[in-house]
Amino acid sequence: MSETSRSDRLSRVRHASSSVVDGRDRTVLVPSDDETGGQQFSRVKTLPDDAEFGLCLTHDVDRPYKGFRSLYYATQERPRYHLRTALSSSNPYWQFGELMALEDELGVRSAFYFLNEQHLLADRPVSEWVSPSNWVQHLGRYDITSDEISAVIRALDAGGWEVGLHGSYHSPTDRDRLREEKHALEEILEGSVTGGRQHHLRLSVPDTWHHHREIGLDYDTSLGSSTECGFHGGYRPLRPFDDEFIVFPLTIMDQALPDxxxxxxxxxxxxxxxxxxxxxxxxIMTVLWHPRYFNEQEFPGHRTLYRWLVERAQELGAWVGSPGAFCETLEDNGNQTPESRRADGTVDGTPSAASSAIVGDNS
Structure with missing residues (x-):
């Protein structure tokens, strides 16, 4: 590589890893990859064997049921369609089978992060009941212990998909709540949960990561923007505590793209x-597609674009899989980080402190 090209690349990295702008135009600073850039986090140095880059696939299970939203959407557009979905026994947001079939056809596996949101009336203070935004947040609540959700969680796990934690809206600074949510999910799985993402990308840096590490998570994928796509958090996952705990910056959220x-x-x-x-x-590129976006009736083009993204990544020689599977490739190689030694892993990825403010929103 020429000196000019090397300089240009370093300049891009420094710019890309300076900050993340969240959905409410608030900024969380990310230490630079540049050695002269002041406070830094160490980064993952390895890639799966023979891979040109990595693509981590993730899905936040926010709203598996459309429910009362049908009535709201009917006031905005296509009233006949949305009213039919309100009256029908079918559920257009239940896309698990379609998504699993698509990824199985592509030869990849992803991570599904399940949300165990608190009940507004039963679990939250009365002072929060008067906030319309809180009602919006909690109307999408579902019960992960229900027969239908539990069956999906177990089916995903049995099929080689990763099941992870989608930390609830008020949990970023509540270690006990995060521990309870992780334990509830693990009881359904009858196995361990190793990572996840906070709901609405709400994150307290580095406090939330401390909580994640202390409750036994290996990684987090909450650092990112719901309005901008790009490598704002740098090109490689962070090691904020210089140990095995990893932070995967989010590169693309579906709703941040043009429709x-x-x-x-x-x-x-x-x-x-x-x-x-x-x-x-x-x-290492991390993307988020919400399962409901795979309903072509309501979100046309998203399923096609997701397929294209995965196929194009494979054409370019990427390792493709879940963040948890990527962490396994590091463990297989003794968690070594020198650039000259690369982790082992399958091509398709099939499983075998800058601010203390809450940041992130609008996912």
């Missing part, structure tokens, strides 16, 4: 640019 239903090529071009940037910089 694929009306601007498919614009959305595809952004994905192509970021995939190319990942390949050029040996990056």
């Amino acid at each position: 694929p239903g009306s601007s498919f090529e614009a959305a595809r071009r952004i994905c192509e640019r970021l995939l190319t940037e990942a390949a050029e910089n040996d990056a």
Whole structure:
């Protein structure tokens, strides 16, 4: 690599890893990859064997049931369609089978993060009942212990998908609540939960990561933006405590892209640019697609774009899988970090402190 190219690449890394702007235009600073940039986090140095870069696939299970939202959406657009979904026994947000079939066809596995949200009336203070935003948050609540949800969780796990924790809205600074949510999910799985993401990307840096590590999680994927796509957190996962705990910065959230239903090529071009940037910089790229977005009736283009993204990453020589599977590749190689030694792993990934303010929203 020429000195000019090396300088250009370093400049891009320094710029990319300076900060993350969340959904409410608040900024969380991320230490630079540049050795002269002051306070730093160490980073993961390895990639799965022979991979040009990594693509971690994740899905936040926020709202598996459409429910009362049908009535709200009917006041906004397509009233006949949304009223039919309100009266029908079918559930357009239940996309688990379709998503599993798609990923199985592509030869990949992803992570599904399940939300165990508190009940507004039963669990939260009376003072919060008067806030309309709190009602919006809690109307989507579902019971992970219900027969239907529990069956899906077990089916995902049995099929090789990762099941992880989607920390509830008020949990970023509540270690006991996070521990309870993790324990409840593990009881359903009859196994361990190793990572996840906070709901709405709400994160207290580094406090939430301390909580995650103390309750036994190996990684977190909450550092990111719901409004901007890019490598704002740098090209490689962070090790905020210089140990095995890993933070995967979020590169793409579905809702931060142009609407694929009306601007498919614009959305595809952004994905192509970021995939190319990942390949050029040996990056680990993490993406989030909410399961409900795979309903082509309500979110046209998202399923097609997701398929294209995975297939294009495979064409470019990426390792593709879940964050948990990526962590396993590091463990298989003794968690070694020198650039010259690369972790073992399958190509398809099939499983075998800057601020103390709450940051992130709008996922």
